[in-house]
Amino acid sequence: MNIAIVGVGLIGGSLALSLKELGIFERIIGVDKSKENQEKALELGLVDEFMSLDKAISASKAIVLAAPVDSIEKMILDVLNKIEDQIVVDMGSTKVRILNKIADHPKRGRYLAAHPMAGTEYSGPQAAIRGLFADKVMVYVEAFKTDEDAFELCDQIIERLHMKTVFMNALEHDMHTAYVSHISHLTSFALALTVLEKEKSHGRIFELAGSGFESTVRLAKSSSDMWTPIFKQNRENVLEVLEEHINQLKNLHDTLEKEDYTELKRLINRSNRIQRIIK
């Protein structure tokens, strides 16, 4: 039994490494439109060989889509049209649009929407890391629409990757990821732009950058090829959370401007409640 991974970058490449260790599949077949990625992935031993999408589909029991979400959206109907009883697992970061697109497809049951809440700010095959998925959350979206045998096969593998699982509907998923993932990237991009702009006029700004700054700005290294399509596909939720975040910042600004330090302290204390949630 073979598996095809479409998009051998951070997610696809890390998955390939884990699957190789588990030894569940005979061959791990890569599909990637970038020649450069293909060469790097082979050099790093992430996959056994590269094939065209069509050949990879016929040669595999399961096809994992780990490309940017706009590519997944473009290829999904074509992939579903071409499969017989293979399983298609979509690992993209947004789900509402793609699930609408395939809702009435005769092969809908062979498709599983799964979003691993795992990653780093790096991308490409060289960003693939061993053990990326261990102890992370895999979100299954509308999994009840996936055929039992297809879901079971995937879920058994996910369990062997030591992932926790959560079930959600597509609206919930896209709203929640806007709040705990997409907004984090936008604040990092904005923070990097703010400070880079200041450095241009004043210089020396970064001599004082410590670990706190690094931690809030590191996501600004993330790839625009991956993130622009995510913001596009999740536009309404992202705009909503951005507006709320800007309001919170404005409120902190106005509180400081009018020197209401009792209120400022209260707001900081309230934000401290985050420590009950993240360790």
Add this chain to the structure above:
Amino acid sequence: MNIAIVGVGLIGGSLALSLKELGIFERIIGVDKSKENQEKALELGLVDEFMSLDKAISASKAIVLAAPVDSIEKMILDVLNKIEDQIVVDMGSTKVRILNKIADHPKRGRYLAAHPMAGTEYSGPQAAIRGLFADKVMVYVEAFKTDEDAFELCDQIIERLHMKTVFMNALEHDMHTAYVSHISHLTSFALALTVLEKEKSHGRIFELAGSGFESTVRLAKSSSDMWTPIFKQNRENVLEVLEEHINQLKNLHDTLEKEDYTELKRLINRSNRIQRIIK
């Protein structure tokens, strides 16, 4: 030769640990108005004993101020009035106001403004960690106003802590820290407030929180006792950088709202330049 550390929390406690290892001082004397902190610090072996500020001053060659910046501001004249030729090292995060306050003091030469760009989101004696200062930056502010012998003694110790050093004037220091430290905390506080608010109405938000979210929000665990006075003392710079950051976020918002994905991609690519600066 003894040293007194006023404020045995994250910074003061970590310094105590390093100084103990180096064995430069006979005794490390703690000063802390909190009984609870005193007990914890003794239990953890951070300092040899606690004394009142007055007794600690007479018993020491050097007095390190590692309390919140409002406490340092309140005590500084008293401390300078009471010393003879001891050295006073102020490790606070803001410098303009305190340097103005002591500018004409007859003991100005015994005072050194030094700000270690090191820390974590935790506070109190239990937050003290070994090796906190190694490879971090120590900023000396207006060091040319400190007596040669006082500066030399401190700088030799800083060197033995394996810190890098940077010299700045007070205006530069407070502006630069607003950009690479204070704003990071404000964005984290605001992000925590945004998401905690949403959790209240929707629940389940945090099930999907991954390492990216944690990294951008972890500073929101920081103590309001430490940060409210920093924002107060550096109010003008902090307001300026907050306004610029809000403008960058608004610009990202408007770009996404009008679906200008070419521009959105360009902004993300530009923010990626941060990777030349942070590793």
